[in-house]
Amino acid sequence: MTRALDPAAYNPGFSRRNGRTFCEDIPLSAIAQRAGTPAYVYSQSAIEGAYLGLDRALTRALGKAPHSICYAVKANSNLNLLRLLARLGSNFDIVSGGELERLRRAGISARRAVFSGVGKTREEISEALCGGVLIFNVESPAELELLEREAARLRKRAAASIRVNPDVEAGAHPHIATGRRHHKFGVDWLQARRMYVSHRNSKWIAWQGISAHVGSQVLSLTPYRQALARLADYVRDLARAGVSLRYLDIGGGLGVRYTTEHPPTYSAYARTLATQTRGLGCHLLIEPGRSIVAAAGVLLMRVLYTKETRGKRFVVVDAAMNDFMRPALYSAVHPITQVEKHAGGKMKKVAIVGPVCETGDEFHDAWPLGDVKAGDVLALWGAGAYGASMASNYNSRPRPAEVLVEGKRFRGIRKRETRADMIRGE
C-alpha cells in the first residue's frame, strides 16, 4: 500500500502545526475534549471556499450564460450548513419531504429547490407544489400523471423537467453509479420525448427543462461530455417539436480526493460544461453534494483498546459503521490519522475497527498508524459528505455530535443524540 500524503496537506481548512492537527485555528484535540467523541467537525472556510470556487469557475467559463448551483442536501443536511450555503447564494436539490422540511426550518424558500427522486409520494408532491418548488425532476410517466392531477387539484401549475437516463458509465463503486440504462433512475429518451410532447399544452404542467445525473464520485470528465452532448441534442430536438426548455440540469457527481484520487479541477469541469452547452440558450443547473462538503469534514474518534491476535494488530475505536457507513457499504478508503503525532513513533499497519457486532465494522484492515494508546484521538478524513447524513442507531448507538469551526471559534451545530432521543416513539 502506498502511504498517502498527510490529509491535512490536501484538505483545505485543516493543517498540521508542530505535530498537532488544526481545523482552521482550533486544535482537533481541543474539540474532542469539549464535544466528546465520536464527533463530526466541519471547517466553515472549507465549505465557503468550495462553493465560491465552483461558482467562480462556472462564471468564468460560462460568461453571460446563466447558471445556478443546487447543493444536494442529502450529502450533508445539517440546518446550519444549509443556512451557510443559502447565505452564499446556493440553491438546493432535494429528494424528500423531509429535506423540504429541513429547508423550511432553515428559513430557505422552496422556490430555491429542485425536487429529484424516483419515488415522490402524493403528499410530498402536494407539499412541494404548495411550497412552490422551482422544478420537479420527473422520473416516470406515472409520476407525471400524479403531478398533473395534484397540480389540477391544488390549482397550482407544476414547473417540471424530465430526468433522462443518460446511459453513460461513471462512478467509483457500482452502488453509487446511477446513469446506466439498467438503473432505476430517470426515463429513457424516447419515452421522455413522448412525455414532453403529450404534455406540451397541458394546463397544469409547465415544462421548464431537462435533467440527468451521471453518477457520483466521478473522476473523469468524459461522462459529463457524453451526457451533455446527448442532452443538447434532446433540447434542440424538443425545440423543433414545439417544446422550448429554459433549464438544463446536469446533476452532481464531481469526485473528490480522499486518498490518491485526482479529480478534475473546478475550472476543467466548468469548461467542459460550458463547451458542451454553448449556444443552447439554457440556464445551466448543477447539483453537487460531495464536492462542496466532503473535504470540509472529519470524524473524530477515540482509541478504546489496542490488541493483537494471531499477529494482527487491532485498534478499537469509539466510532463505528453506524456513525460513518462508507467503508462498510462501499469499501471506501478514508485516511485515519492521529490528531497529535508523537515524535519518533514508527508506523505500523493496523486494523481500525469499531464496537459494532459485525465483521464489516472496520474502517481499515491494514492502515499505517503510529503508536497509539487508549484515549488517543484519531481523525477520519473526507467525512463531510455522506457521513452524518447516513448515520444510524444500529446497535443502539446514539448518533454523533456535529461541530462547526469558524476561525478561532467553534460551536455545536447538532447535539449528540441522547438515549432518550433514540428511544422516543417506541
Ligand code: LLP
Ligand atoms: N443529484 C442527484 C439526482 C443525485 O442522485 C445525487 C447523488 C446528487 C445530485 C449529488 O451527487 P454528488 O455530487 O454528491 O456525488 N452515499 C453515496 C453517494 C450517493 C449519491 C446519490 N446521489 C456515497 O457515500 O458515496
